[in-house]
Amino acid sequence: MQAPQLDEGAPGQAPPPPPNRPRNKRPAARIAYLVKSLVLWAVAMVFLLPFAWMLSSSLKRNIDVFSIPVTWIPDPVAWTNYVEVWVGGTPTMARFFANSLFVSGFGVVGDLTTSAMAGYAFARLTFFGRDRVFLLYLATAIVPTQLLLIPRFMFFQQLGLYDTLWALLLPGIFTVFGTFLVRQAFLSTPAELGEAARIDGAGEWRVFWSVYLPLIRPTLAALGIISFVGSWNDYETPLIMLSTATNYTVPLGLTRFVDADGGLSAGYAMAGSVSAVIPIMIIFLIFQRNFVAALAHTGLK
Known part of the structure; x- marks a missing residue:
């Protein structure tokens, strides 16, 4: 005679293994998130370019501000611009x-x-x-x-x-x-x-x-x-x-x-x-x- 099967919740029986749940972030979702982040960072950099140019130009001589091609690192660095603005004149x-x-x-x-x-x-x-x-x-x-x-x-x-x-x-x-x-x-x-x-x-x-x-x-x-x-x-x-x-x-x-x-x-x-x-x-x-x-x-x- 076959023994009766015990219920899943019967005492003394090991709980059934948890079902395999899909991961929250699949590789495709991770790639999409990475691409979206890169695009947003690129757009942010585009909007920050004018501010970067303004900061760079504030340390340049007048003849170097509108030079072509644009030089992002001033050479020489004209700290005297800030001195003249704040204490000169x-x-x-x-x-x-x-x-x-x-x-x-x-x-x-x-x-x-x-x-x-x-x-x-x-x-x-x-x-x-x-x-x-x-x-x-x-x-x-x-x-x-x-x-x-x-x-x-x-x-x-x-x-x-x-x-x-x-x-x-x-x-x-x-x-x-x-x-x-x-x-x-x-x-x-x-x-x-x-x-x-x-x-x-x-x-x-x-x-x-x-x-x-x-x-x-x-x-x-x-x-x-x-x-x-x-x-x-x-x-x-x-x-x-x-x-x-x-x-x-x-x-x-x-x-x-x-x-x-x-x-x-x-x-x-x-x-x-x-x-x-x-x-x-x-x-x-x-x-x-x-x-x-x-x-x-x-x-x-």
Whole structure:
């Protein structure tokens, strides 16, 4: 008589061998991944070529900047370009940096403050005509910035602020984009948190400052980066609002680097351009995690 077969899960019996599972990365998938990586690296190198040329040209003499064929390694290395840009002549790059840091720094603080308060009001407060007012405010974004330069010029001239850094700072502390971005961030937060805080006796300012504002720190960091870069790279507004060289910001100040013949000195301009990129890189490296988190959160929403 044949003995009965034991079940697979019977005690005392060795477990069956695991089934052969296909590997996660087959050779074809690995090859495709390698090819994709190489293509992306090649594209990245193409985009980095202008920056590499700018860095190389900042260490060349003027006669060597536009030489053909292009020499990527300067010979001789002209360190004097940076010396002349930063300490030679009047005004220097240090003065332009100070002006840009003043305008961009205080502009970021003002933009974050007004955008946070306006965004919270449009997202979490209830008042008559809230949505209509927001749509009207949002509609002002369709007006090109170039159309506002002449009215702003006349307005600040009447106020006596023409040819001052305040003519650059004041318009930058109110932005439609910042208000819209922060409002969307506030709408993505749970409304129950604010209701619970109000039940516990918290005022509206306490709800805004202690409950909702910490939840949107990545969005505020992303807005700060965007606002700083936009203000730092702005060329048109200083060109219209400023006439004194000592008040120039970095983009406008780069046009002041001329050679002995009165023409634009390519070596000095490239040295100034390399110096101008450094603050933007530092700001992005410090806040890149918050910037990426804000973009990812927006995409998930």
